[in-house]
Amino acid sequence: MGLYVQKFGGSSVRDTERIMNVAKIITDTYRQGNDVVVVVSAQGDTTDDLIEKAKEITENPSKRELDMLLASGEQISISLLAMAIEKLGCPAVSLLGWQAGFNTSSAYGTARIKAVKADRIRAEIDRHNIVVVAGFQGINRYDDITTLGRGGSDTSAVAIAAAMHAERCQIYTDVEGVYTADPRKIANARKLKEITYDEMLELATLGAQVLNNRSVEMGKKYNVEIEVLSSLNRVPGTIVKEVAKMEKMLIRGVTKDTDVARISITNMPHTPGVAFKLFSTLASHKINVDIILQSVGRSNTKDITFTVSKGNAQEAVDCIKETFDVADSDITCDTNVAKVSVVGAGMESHPGTAAKMFEALFEHDINIEMISTSEIKISVLIEVESADRAVAAIHKAFFPDELA
Amino acid sequence: MGLYVQKFGGSSVRDTERIMNVAKIITDTYRQGNDVVVVVSAQGDTTDDLIEKAKEITENPSKRELDMLLASGEQISISLLAMAIEKLGCPAVSLLGWQAGFNTSSAYGTARIKAVKADRIRAEIDRHNIVVVAGFQGINRYDDITTLGRGGSDTSAVAIAAAMHAERCQIYTDVEGVYTADPRKIANARKLKEITYDEMLELATLGAQVLNNRSVEMGKKYNVEIEVLSSLNRVPGTIVKEVAKMEKMLIRGVTKDTDVARISITNMPHTPGVAFKLFSTLASHKINVDIILQSVGRSNTKDITFTVSKGNAQEAVDCIKETFDVADSDITCDTNVAKVSVVGAGMESHPGTAAKMFEALFEHDINIEMISTSEIKISVLIEVESADRAVAAIHKAFFPDELA
Numbered sequence: 001m002g003l004y005v006q007k008f009g010g011s012s013v014r015d016t017e018r019i020m021n022v023a024k025i026i027t028d029t030y031r032q033g034n035d036v037v038v039v040v041s042a043q044g045d046t047t048d049d050l051i052e053k054a055k056e057i058t059e060n061p062s063k064r065e066l067d068m069l070l071a072s073g074e075q076i077s078i079s080l081l082a083m084a085i086e087k088l089g090c091p092a093v094s095l096l097g098w099q100a101g102f103n104t105s106s107a108y109g110t111a112r113i114k115a116v117k118a119d120r121i122r123a124e125i126d127r128h129n130i131v132v133v134a135g136f137q138g139i140n141r142y143d144d145i146t147t148l149g150r151g152g153s154d155t156s157a158v159a160i161a162a163a164m165h166a167e168r169c170q171i172y173t174d175v176e177g178v179y180t181a182d183p184r185k186i187a188n189a190r191k192l193k194e195i196t197y198d199e200m201l202e203l204a205t206l207g208a209q210v211l212n213n214r215s216v217e218m219g220k221k222y223n224v225e226i227e228v229l230s231s232l233n234r235v236p237g238t239i240v241k242e243v244a245k246m247e248k249m250l251i252r253g254v255t256k257d258t259d260v261a262r263i264s265i266t267n268m269p270h271t272p273g274v275a276f277k278l279f280s281t282l283a284s285h286k287i288n289v290d291i292i293l294q295s296v297g298r299s300n301t302k303d304i305t306f307t308v309s310k311g312n313a314q315e316a317v318d319c320i321k322e323t324f325d326v327a328d329s330d331i332t333c334d335t336n337v338a339k340v341s342v343v344g345a346g347m348e349s350h351p352g353t354a355a356k357m358f359e360a361l362f363e364h365d366i367n368i369e370m371i372s373t374s375e376i377k378i379s380v381l382i383e384v385e386s387a388d389r390a391v392a393a394i395h396k397a398f399f400p401d402e403l404a
Numbered sequence: 405m406g407l408y409v410q411k412f413g414g415s416s417v418r419d420t421e422r423i424m425n426v427a428k429i430i431t432d433t434y435r436q437g438n439d440v441v442v443v444v445s446a447q448g449d450t451t452d453d454l455i456e457k458a459k460e461i462t463e464n465p466s467k468r469e470l471d472m473l474l475a476s477g478e479q480i481s482i483s484l485l486a487m488a489i490e491k492l493g494c495p496a497v498s499l500l501g502w503q504a505g506f507n508t509s510s511a512y513g514t515a516r517i518k519a520v521k522a523d524r525i526r527a528e529i530d531r532h533n534i535v536v537v538a539g540f541q542g543i544n545r546y547d548d549i550t551t552l553g554r555g556g557s558d559t560s561a562v563a564i565a566a567a568m569h570a571e572r573c574q575i576y577t578d579v580e581g582v583y584t585a586d587p588r589k590i591a592n593a594r595k596l597k598e599i600t601y602d603e604m605l606e607l608a609t610l611g612a613q614v615l616n617n618r619s620v621e622m623g624k625k626y627n628v629e630i631e632v633l634s635s636l637n638r639v640p641g642t643i644v645k646e647v648a649k650m651e652k653m654l655i656r657g658v659t660k661d662t663d664v665a666r667i668s669i670t671n672m673p674h675t676p677g678v679a680f681k682l683f684s685t686l687a688s689h690k691i692n693v694d695i696i697l698q699s700v701g702r703s704n705t706k707d708i709t710f711t712v713s714k715g716n717a718q719e720a721v722d723c724i725k726e727t728f729d730v731a732d733s734d735i736t737c738d739t740n741v742a743k744v745s746v747v748g749a750g751m752e753s754h755p756g757t758a759a760k761m762f763e764a765l766f767e768h769d770i771n772i773e774m775i776s777t778s779e780i781k782i783s784v785l786i787e788v789e790s791a792d793r794a795v796a797a798i799h800k801a802f803f804p805d806e807l808a
Contacts, residue, residue, distance in 0.1 A: 016460045050480070056420045057484055058491040065490070068498050069483035072476040076454070079473035080461055086469070087462040094472050098502075099547055120547070143503060143524075 002167035003125070004029055007039040007135065007157035011174050012231040013077050014044030022231055023084035025172070026130060030090050035125050037164065039135040039157040040081055042073025063108035067137075067147045071097070074134035074153075082132045093124050094132040097145070102138030102156065104146045111138060111146035113155060113218075116163040133160065151212030158215045162222035168239075169224050171211060172231040177238035178203065178210055180253045181395045185388060188401050192238045192252060199252045200240045202343040202377045216240065250353060251344030254395045256387045260290070261313035262334045262370070264305040265326060270296060278304065281323045287312045291339070291372040291381060305370065307381065310335055337369065338387035341379040342394060354378050360397035366390050406571035407529070408433055411443040411539065411561035415578050416635040417481050418448030426635055427488035429576070430534060434494050439529050441568065443539040443561040444485055446477025467512035471541075471551045475501065478538035478557075486536045497528050498536040501549070506542030506560065508550045515542060515550035517559060517622075520567040537564065555616030562619040566626035572643075573628050575615060576635035581642030582607065582614055584657045585799045589792060592805050596642045596656060603656045604644045606747040606781045620644065654757060655748030658799045660791045664694070665717035665739045666774070668709040669730060674700060682708065685727045691716045694743070695776040695785060709774065711785065714739055741773065742791035745783040746798060758782050764801040770794050 006026060013019050022040075030036045041047075050069050054061040061069075078094035085092035101117030124131045135153025140146050148155055154171055161169035178200065181189040195203075197220035204213045210228055219226045219240060229237025268274050275294060282289055293305045308316050317333050320326065347353035357378055361368060366389065370381035382390055410430060417423050426444075434440045454473050458465040465473075482498035489496035505521030528535045539557025544550050552559055558575055565573035582604065585593040599607075601624035608617045614632055623630045623644060633641025672678050679698065686693055694711045712720050721737050724730065751757035761782055765772060770793065774785035786794055 016457075019461060053420075053480070053484060054487060057423060057487045061487045062490055065483045065486045065496075065498060068486075068500075069480060072479040072483075075476040075479065076457070076473060079469045079476075080457060082469045082472075083458060083461045083465045086466055092469075094469060096472075096549075145500075 001033045003035040003037065003164055005037045005039065005157050005161040005164070005166045005169045007153055007169070007171045008041070008081075008231060009153065009173055010041040010044050010046065010077075012172055013040055013081060018231075019077075019080055019084045020087075022172070023081060023088050025231060025234075026085055027088045027090045030130055034167075036130045037121060037125070037160055037166070038081065038130065038132045039153055039160060040074065040077045040132060041135050041153040042070075043077050043080075046073040046076070064144060067108045068145050070147050071134070071137045071145045074136055078132045078134045082130075085130055085132070090130055091128060092130040092132055094134075095120060095124070096134045097137035097156075098139040098143075100131075100133045100160070102159075104138035104140055104148070106140040106142070106144075106146065108144075108146055110149045111140065113138060113148065113159050116159050118160065118163045121160065121164065148214075151215070154212035154215035155218060158218045158222075158224050158226065161224045161226075162218065166224070168227055169219070170227045170229060170237075171215075172229055173210060174230060174232065175210060175228075176230040176233070176235060177228050178240075178253070180251075180399055181255070181391055186254075186392055186395050188399065189395065190399060193236075194239045194241060195252055196242060196345055197240055198376055199343055199345055202341070202374070203253055203255060211240070250346045250350050251342045251398050252346075253343050254391050254398070255341050255343065256391050257339040257341070258384055258387060259309050259311075260307050260335075260337050260339050260381065261310045261316075262305060262307050262337050262381060263313065263316055263320075264303065264332045264334075265320065265324075265330060266303045267301045267330045268304055268324070268326070270300045270302045274302070275304065277323070278320065281319055282308075282316055285315060285319050287316050287319075291370050291379065293370050307337075307339070307370070336384050337381050338384040338390075339379050339381055340387060340390045340394065341377055342398065343377045345376045347378070348375055356397055357394055360393040361390055364389055364393045366393070405437045407439040407441065407568055409441045409443065409561050409565040409568070409570045409573045410576060411557060411574065412445070412485075412576045412635060413557065413578075414445040414448050414450065414481075416576055417444055417485060422635075423484055423488045424491075426576070427485060427492050429635060429638075430489055431492045431494045434534055438571075440534045441525060441529070441564055441570070442485065442534065442536045443557055443564060444478065444481045444536060445539050445557040446474075447481050447484075450477040450480070468548060471512045471515075472549050474551050475538070475541045475549045478540055482536045482538045489534055489536070494534055495532060496534040496536055498538075499524060499528070500538050501541035501560075502543040502547075504535075504537045504564070506563075508542035508544055508552070510544040510546070510548075510550065512548075512550055514553045515544065517542060517552065517563050520563050522564065522567045525564065525568065552618075555619070558616035558619035559622060562622045562626075562628050562630065565628045565630075566622065570628070572631055573623070574631045574633060574641075575619075576633060577614065578634060578636065579614060579632075580634040580637070580639060581632050582644075582657070584655075584803055585659070585795055590658075590796055590799050592803065593799065594803060597640075598643045598645060599656055600646060600749055601644060602780055603747055603749055606745070606778070607657055607659060615644070654750045654754050655746045655802050656750075657747050658795050658802070659745050659747065660795050661743045661745070662788055662791060663713050663715075664711050664741050664743050664785065665714045665737055666709060666711050666741050666785060667717065667720055667724075668707065668736045668738075669724065669728075669734060670707045671705045671734045672708055672728070672730070674704045674706045678706070679708065681727070682724065683710075685723055686712075686720055689719060689723050691720050691723075695774050695783065697774050711741075711743070711774070740788050741785050742788040742794075743783050743785055744791055744794045744798065745781055746802065747781045749780045751782070752779055760801055761798055764797040765794055768793055768797045770797070
């Protein structure tokens, strides 16, 4: 008994059948004696369809008007879901972002939640209503509608859970939880019962796109217990919390990220400030750099290699050429790479994790091109062709098949 | 030079091409040095499609949630139209009903505008923005979204024009103005240059569905000059104002209304209060009665005949049977009728209008079953099969073909 925040993504409400299924989950929770606040995204491909409509009119719609347009998507899904809940015999009320008290920054398209003034939500809960809130949207201080960017509904849900001190924030998706590897590719990938916020952040960044990163950061900041689970069955999912039971697992998961490009610059002058100038130039172009590797070359020069996302690769190369006097032959960009990582807080206290990972790659004849480590993560850059084999090999090394 | 309010209906913005056409009309008005506030409806069949979605979930959606759902339609059209205006190089900002200050009663689905607090609109005008406002919607005192009912966008436009003391409120539709008869049926139907509010109200009620009645009433109350014109060409339309030039016309138009049912009750006791009880019973069922005819029958009974809209006919018959002890043979309901009317303030000072109308019907052998008159209108009830012939005959009598 307590307050539950339940978030449903676009695919969970894409048609009438799915909406009724979601309404059943919600009313079951309510009938068990809980208060329920629901956060919902736009149906299915609605957001993409609306962007398409805007593009028909202009290639560069103003961000304010685009947010006005996109926010209509959740308006449709919240009202339909409230009707479905009422049809199942429970009282419901839908609220738009501004009605639910979502005050955001003014950055249209990528607004940040500044406060959730949850008075209205509280009043509706006091009237025993199930409250259905539009995710992804809010208003700025000009009373204009803003959106939080892709995956923003997760953040909306965690923000409400934080503001209302909910028992738990349940994020319903089309997967059953967080797995040790992509279950579509690794047959014996295991669902985790629990995982820490930091581990979840590493996994999300590394391509296991289950939870939006900002929502995990907010969950960590306000200590909101988040559960990732499927709307298509009724089995427990994975709980994200501060201290997770280790379940005797050294690592939480193995992930692959193919949105990586490796840029190498050779023959840079070996003088102080070169690296600073290089990476501050990239930062000023809002290009995020991931793994960095620097080595001293011959004759007082140095080589710098780093990775960026594929979408930023060309811009990175261009701005380096502009800023530094590098010859074309001295700069290379390789998009034929992938980053494979193992994540887990357990590795801190278990030496040998890296060795075990590298051994698995060696046994499968996979060449490591770069290595990066953090307290809870080890990443290697390899050829993209070997990525799936690498994940399978590493997963098998850490999670030997129990049936074998 | 002044402030123009321009309203565009759903068919005027149904696709990208139409939206760009509308944006051109708006920016042309703006570039002539005028301030422009635009009111727009949901695109094409959006409202019907949304109702269809709701019906898939439940036959009886709550009115609050239905309003929440429907209001998304204008949100899409205002943002797209604002983008189109910006694409044509003029500054624009879209506003939802609540942002534009539309405060309404709480009656979801049929809300009345209580006030337009136009501060935000004024501020945007001061910033030289073209303001694109969502028609049809507002918020009630609980901050919940309401809609004004079908045709409500006309009322939204006139309400803004009244609040802002606009030069003129232009209602763009797919017809070029108000005609002396339905131009699709009467070849030489003439477009009126001007018409009074009262004449327009009679014409609207009688089936010439050009302007929403409430908007005309509001225009009359606040003396807003309304122009009805087409968004598909650039010719002057018909202006609705308090004192219209008579253009030497006796009448303004001839209309046909087939949404009529005639109910006759015979052998009612000829005692005081019978008619009162009958029509107050119907009023308590919210059934509007139009033409009423009462005659004293034989042996101290009376016969009462009246018309209602077809949709109310069965309910009217049922509630009469419940309230009065009438035999089945004493009550008849005839839906095979039509009401044909002539409207025009000119007939007040011109005796013989009725005679001219009846003569035209007589010459075409059309039998009149009931007659009703007001200061600016004469209506007759006839067989539905003769309705189109009757309109043509009457129109010809009052507007003889100049080329003939």
